[in-house]
Amino acid sequence: MTQITSEADTKTFEPLAARGAPTRQIGPLNWLRKNLFSGWLNSLTSLVLIGVLLWVLPVMINWLFLDAVFRGNGEVCRQSAGACWPFIYEKIPVLMVGVYPQELIWRPAVAGVALLALVYLTFSDRIRGFVLISAWLALPLFALVMIGGAFGMTEVNQSLWGGLMLSILLALVGVIVSIPLGVMLALGRFYGSPLVKALCIGFIELIRGVPLITILFMVSVMMPLFLPPEMIINNLMRIQIGMIFFSAAYMAEVIRGGLQAIPKGQTEASLALGVSPNRTILFVIVPQALRHVLPPLIGRCIALFKDTSLVIIVGLLDFLGMIKGAALDPDWLGFQTEAYFFAAFVYWLICYSLSRYGRALENRGPNGAKR
Amino acid sequence: MTTKIESRVTTNETVIEVAKVNKWFGDFHVLKDVSLSVKKGERIVICGPSGSGKSTLIRCINHLEEHQEGRITVNGTVLDENLKNITNVRREVGMVFQQFNLFPHMTILDNLCFAPVWARNMPRKEAEDTAVMYLERVGIAEQRDKYPGQLSGGQQQRVAIARSLCMNPSVMLFDEPTSALDPEMIKEVLDVMVELASSGMTMICVTHEMSFARLVADRVIFMDGGEIVEENTPDKFFDNPQIDRTQKFLSQILAH
Numbered sequence: 001m002t003q004i005t006s007e008a009d010t011k012t013f014e015p016l017a018a019r020g021a022p023t024r025q026i027g028p029l030n031w032l033r034k035n036l037f038s039g040w041l042n043s044l045t046s047l048v049l050i051g052v053l054l055w056v057l058p059v060m061i062n063w064l065f066l067d068a069v070f071r072g073n074g075e076v077c078r079q080s081a082g083a084c085w086p087f088i089y090e091k092i093p094v095l096m097v098g099v100y101p102q103e104l105i106w107r108p109a110v111a112g113v114a115l116l117a118l119v120y121l122t123f124s125d126r127i128r129g130f131v132l133i134s135a136w137l138a139l140p141l142f143a144l145v146m147i148g149g150a151f152g153m154t155e156v157n158q159s160l161w162g163g164l165m166l167s168i169l170l171a172l173v174g175v176i177v178s179i180p181l182g183v184m185l186a187l188g189r190f191y192g193s194p195l196v197k198a199l200c201i202g203f204i205e206l207i208r209g210v211p212l213i214t215i216l217f218m219v220s221v222m223m224p225l226f227l228p229p230e231m232i233i234n235n236l237m238r239i240q241i242g243m244i245f246f247s248a249a250y251m252a253e254v255i256r257g258g259l260q261a262i263p264k265g266q267t268e269a270s271l272a273l274g275v276s277p278n279r280t281i282l283f284v285i286v287p288q289a290l291r292h293v294l295p296p297l298i299g300r301c302i303a304l305f306k307d308t309s310l311v312i313i314v315g316l317l318d319f320l321g322m323i324k325g326a327a328l329d330p331d332w333l334g335f336q337t338e339a340y341f342f343a344a345f346v347y348w349l350i351c352y353s354l355s356r357y358g359r360a361l362e363n364r365g366p367n368g369a370k371r
Numbered sequence: 372m373t374t375k376i377e378s379r380v381t382t383n384e385t386v387i388e389v390a391k392v393n394k395w396f397g398d399f400h401v402l403k404d405v406s407l408s409v410k411k412g413e414r415i416v417i418c419g420p421s422g423s424g425k426s427t428l429i430r431c432i433n434h435l436e437e438h439q440e441g442r443i444t445v446n447g448t449v450l451d452e453n454l455k456n457i458t459n460v461r462r463e464v465g466m467v468f469q470q471f472n473l474f475p476h477m478t479i480l481d482n483l484c485f486a487p488v489w490a491r492n493m494p495r496k497e498a499e500d501t502a503v504m505y506l507e508r509v510g511i512a513e514q515r516d517k518y519p520g521q522l523s524g525g526q527q528q529r530v531a532i533a534r535s536l537c538m539n540p541s542v543m544l545f546d547e548p549t550s551a552l553d554p555e556m557i558k559e560v561l562d563v564m565v566e567l568a569s570s571g572m573t574m575i576c577v578t579h580e581m582s583f584a585r586l587v588a589d590r591v592i593f594m595d596g597g598e599i600v601e602e603n604t605p606d607k608f609f610d611n612p613q614i615d616r617t618q619k620f621l622s623q624i625l626a627h
Binding site for chain 2: 271288
């Protein structure tokens with residue numbers, strides 16, 4: 001070692017004390033100038049947009065609230081320029097559960113409450129990990145038992161299931177089954193032997209190359225022709241399977257993207273520790289891959305929920321189907337706008353909640369965006 | 372760290388036997404007739420220019436790379452296609468990587484417990500106790516509940532060493548463990564490695580830390596172009612290299 005300097009010359013290093021960051025002055029006027037009117041192009045855009053808002057918002061508010069009818073019947077509504085909300089109130093049961101027997105309506109209601117409770121527990125982060133996953137796996141089974149009837153409860157034929165209940169059921173089972181299926185397809189395509197790989201690619205590309213409507217027709221109309229007559233799968237289940245396949249093919253490609261993003265060193269580190277290849281994939285690779293692709297995965301869940309509205313084509317009366325039916329009620333003719341507005345609002349509310357939950361998940365955990 | 376760590380080789384028991392190993396990456400002949408025998412308790416430092424095959428050699432020892440010709444025996448188990456043999460060897464051989472390769476989605480404690488629980492079926496409680504013991508040994512027990520991303524490079528590498536030790540390996544492989552570290556963090560990792568060496572662990576280290584090699588190594592091996600060029604005790608290797616290629620390499624790395 002060379003001597004860098006002699007003792008006598010040494011000065012002591014005194015670190016500077018850290019200062020707080022300067023606080024910015026943000027008055028409302030400053031904010032406006034900075035954010036909306038920072039140049040002539042921005043100012044013009046802002047003015048145009050404010051103009052559009054000033055034009056649209058009063059019209060909307062008038063129609064939704066000020067001129068709207070909140071109590072009465074079709075006659076009262078037709079005399080007013082605003083929206084007709086009594087129509088929606090009256091149709092709520094039918095929109096929620098379709099033609100489900102009136103006297104048994106408490107059963108889907110119980111399932112609905114269970115769903116809301118679980119949504120609350122999940123969104124508020126009160127349950128996690130194993131409990132969270134088991135609860136979400138158990139919920140659809142519970143809902144199916146409650147809606148369909150079992151263990152001595154009166155059975156309700158699947159042809160009577162409908163409304164928002166049916167939409168949510170299709171989406172919920174679809175998501176819960178298609179994510180693990182998608183993971184398996186992605187793993188097969190990424191790590192599988194040539195045969196497994198070819199099968200996975202074939203499945204994914206076949207399903208992705210066909211519109212959902214075609215798949216729904218296939219499972220609903222064509223599949224019974226090919227299956228032996230003693231093998232009767234009811235229409236709803238066939239459609240559910242079709243939706244699961246469709247969703248899984250897309251999920252698989254999203255998840256494969258996540259698998260590709262994991263550095264090779266992760267696999268090597270786990271293998272070098274003597275952990276088996278399967279456990280390495282299950283505990284090291286897949287959890288990280290899923291976290292990487294959370295935004296598009298949530299996107300697929302939202303898309304699946306909205307895609308359930310296509311089942312009307314193969315004869316199921318989901319939420320949108322019921323909305324259509326309600327708009328044709330002779331007692332309430334002419335209130336389609338309200339019906340579709342309500343439908344849009346419900347779809348938006350559910351999708352936006354999912355989207356918010358996805359964002360919250362991204363921000364959580366060791367590599368969250370907010371850390 | 373100035374005093375030479377005395378050799379701990381007490382038996383003639385061979386732990387690793389590499390015999391006439393050849394390996395190609397495509398058409399590139401990366402290992403040429405490499406033979407190496409490591410005794411229990413022996414500490415070996417491998418150095419050489421990049422692309423000389425030194426990392427590939429130690430990665431063959433736990434079968435992260437597959438050799439095409441020759442024979443590698445670890446603790447009496449021959450490494451071949453048999454996945455069970457490979458996994459058994461990997462449980463016996465710890466490895467520390469240049470890029471640490473901690474699992475970013477697990478806490479430090481979970482990183483350490485992962486392999487004992489899933490590869491040795493150790494009860495979680497016992498795995499945690501072992502993990503805490505090794506974390507204390509590498510001096511970062513207080514970080515146990517953090518995630519790897521919250522630690523400095525030096526701390527992460529110490530965790531990586533502790534993670535390997537949790538499997539109670541009989542051999543430790545180090546693949547350039549300090550090359551990705553800030554200068555000020557190299558020492559804290561080397562200190563852990565020196566401590567490990569003095570405890571009698573069998574070690575093969577690919578490193579360019581020559582002070583470490585002098586202090587710890589029983590043998591220094593110089594590789595170039597996929598073959599072992601020179602092999603000697605550290606004193607003879609550094610002070611009196613026999614082959615011109617070694618002399619040139621040493622003059623390059625000791626010059627700066």
